[in-house]
Amino acid sequence: MxxxxxxxxxxxxxxxxxxxxxxxxxxxxxxxxxxxxxxxxxxxxxxxxxxxxxxxxxxxxxxxxxxxxxxxxxxxxxxxxxxxxxxxxxxxxxxxxxxxxxxxxxxxxxxxxxxxxxxxxxxxxxxxxxxxxxxxxxxxxxxxxxxxxxxxxxxxxxxxxxxxxxPSIIQMQQYDFLAISNRLSSVGLKKIRKIGHTQEFEQIKEYVQGDDIRTLNWKATAKQSQLMVNQYQDEKSQPVYSIIDTGRVMKMPFNELKLLDYAINSCLAFSNVTLKRNDKTGLIAFSKNIETYVPAIQKITHLNTILEKLYNIGNSFTDSDFGLLYGHIKRKITHRSLLLLYTNFEHISALKRQLPYLLALSKKHMLVVIFFENSELEKLISTDAENIQAIYHKSIAEKFSLDKKLMQKELEKYGIQTVLTKPEELTIKAINKYLEIKARGLL
Missing domain, CATH: 2.60.40.10 (Immunoglobulins)
Structure with a gap:
């Protein structure tokens, strides 16, 4: 045989x-x-x-x-x-x-x-x-x-x-090297102007050209007979949570990859960066129920726990319960934290239904709402309309695109930080927003 x-x-x-x-x-x-x-x-x-x-x-x-x-x-x-x-x-x-x-x-x-x-x-x-x-x-x-x-x-x-x-381990490693070498301002991440001294004191060092003269330590200068300056670093061990909406709004695919998987890949790379910058990182995944909750911990080995939890996150076809999310965060997260909420709103009425819960979260925590541009609509808007039907399609696409910008303005009106991004640029913009918040001392 x-x-x-x-x-x-x-x-x-x-x-x-x-x-x-x-x-x-x-x-x-x-x-x-x-x-x-x-x-x-x-x-x-x-x-x-x-x-x-x-x-x-x-x-x-x-x-x-x-x-x-x-x-x-x-x-x-x-x-x-x-x-x-x-x-x-x-x-x-x-x-x-x-x-x-x-x-x-x-x-x-x-x-x-x-x-x-x-x-x-x-x-x-x-x-x-x-x-x-x-x-x-x-x-x-x-x-x-x-x-x-x-x-x-x-x-x-x-x-x-x-x-x-x-989840994308390769993407995580790409930003890992940048975090270790303190070069996160490259690969498209913008440099943030630091405002004031909301950072922790680190050490007194000799003045070199380029140091901020406002940080001169006159007592140390008198003792050493040379200019000495105070050096500061960003505050450490601040809790940062990635919150992923696993409901039906995150099932939309772009370039063969669902929005949920874009969010999961970004969450893994972002969590690694926050740990390397000595902050605590945690994870919440929710839809109709709280599917995953990982408390914020500042340990490099904690990344393995987050990786395994992200691997097992599934996608549901139900509407997500933001009220349940608010109640869970109120009970479990007692310290002021940075919350990065990965979700999506296709219409402004969907945002207004969840706005009371977002406002309640933003009162006690630093909330960043991350949602997505429809890149397929952007392609349609950029093409020339050659007939009446194409004009209708282009007009509807422009309306949906405008709605996204209006949603962003609506959230910012109430003091909620937002990131409106294309799916493929999600990781860069999420890390960029984190660096901006840290540099401005908003947390």
Whole structure:
């Protein structure tokens, strides 16, 4: 049975058969072709049996291995490596098929190459998952053929390899290096002018050109007989919570990724930055119920807890209960904290329904409401209308876009900080708002 399951006939063999059939047909009129056709048939049968012997004389003629990372990063390009080698004594033609997880919906994977004995080759390809969860890779299938290319033998390796897809670890690492080197003002993050001295005192140091002369410490200057200045740092160990709305408004997809996953990826990178800047970070996910609550803690190892919780967050089809969120925060978060609320409002009436709860939260905490521009509408607005129907569509799109700006103005009127952003710019703008609030001492 193993022989039958691994035995396949190459397409080249059927081309030989068609040539032989043509010879037999022509021999009806050209008589001398008849014995030649039979000789070619016997030769083909001999080559067929010889090719079978070449491929099956060696027990395990091909070795192959798929190398997967321990975790795949959602919405990012993830490299997959395949290593293969041959034990056949001849040049082997291989065709590799990797059974990708069903989430990718890709059924045309095929890689062809040739390899000689003692040689080891590597084939790399990339995948981009757009959903969190478990991804199961099926069989790694290799078809081997001899130089005759009449028969091919099937080899199967590594059935059902599971790898989890976590929130964007790659994006988190990108901002991690910037936080360590204190270079978060790069990659599009704007520099914030610091107002006053709301920061904690750190040390007294020698004056160097560029220091603020308003921070001169005259007593220390008199003692040292040289200019000395006070150095300040941002206040540390302040609680910061990322609050993610998991209701139906966050199910809208952009570039194959749901708004919820954009928020989760941003939350992971943002939490890492706050921890590196010595603040406490926590997490709340809610819709009809409070699905996840992680108290704010200032430990680097706390990031693993947040990562696991973000991995398990699901999307619901219900309207989110902001009243329940307010009650939970009132009971659980007693100290003034920075609250970054990831949600979305498509119409100003939806905002006004939740506005009383947002105002109540902003009285005790520093609330930042983050919601999304509809980038598909922006594309429609930027295109020229060529007919009446296109004019209608463009007018409606402009109205929806204006509503978003009106919602932002409405929140700012009540002193609530806002971030209106395109989904792909969410992480940059969330971190930027955090740096602005810290620099201005609003928390």
């Amino acid at each position: 193993n022989f039958i399951r691994s035995f396949y006939i190459n397409n080249v063999f059927f081309r030989y058969i068609s040539v032989l059939a043509g010879c037999f047909v022509l021999s009806y009129w050209i008589k001398f072709l008849y014995p030649i056709a039979w000789l070619l048939t016997l030769l083909l049968i001999g080559l067929f049996l010889f090719d079978v012997f070449l491929l099956y004389a060696t027990g395990t003629g091909i070795k192959a291995e798929r190398k997967l990372p321990k975790k795949l990063s959602n919405s990012d390009i993830n490299p997959i490596k395949i290593f293969f080698e041959t034990r056949y004594g001849f040049k082997t033609h291989v065709s590799i098929i990797d059974e990708l997880p069903v989430q990718f919906q890709k059924r045309d994977f095929n890689f062809e190459s040739s390899i000689i004995k003692g040689d080891k080759k590597q084939f790399d390809y990339e995948v981009r998952p757009v959903d969190r969860g478990e991804y199961v890779f099926g069989n790694l299938i290799v078809f081997a053929s001899s130089p005759l290319r009449i028969v091919k033998r099937k080899f199967m390796f590594q059935k059902d390899q599971m790898v989890p897809v976590y």
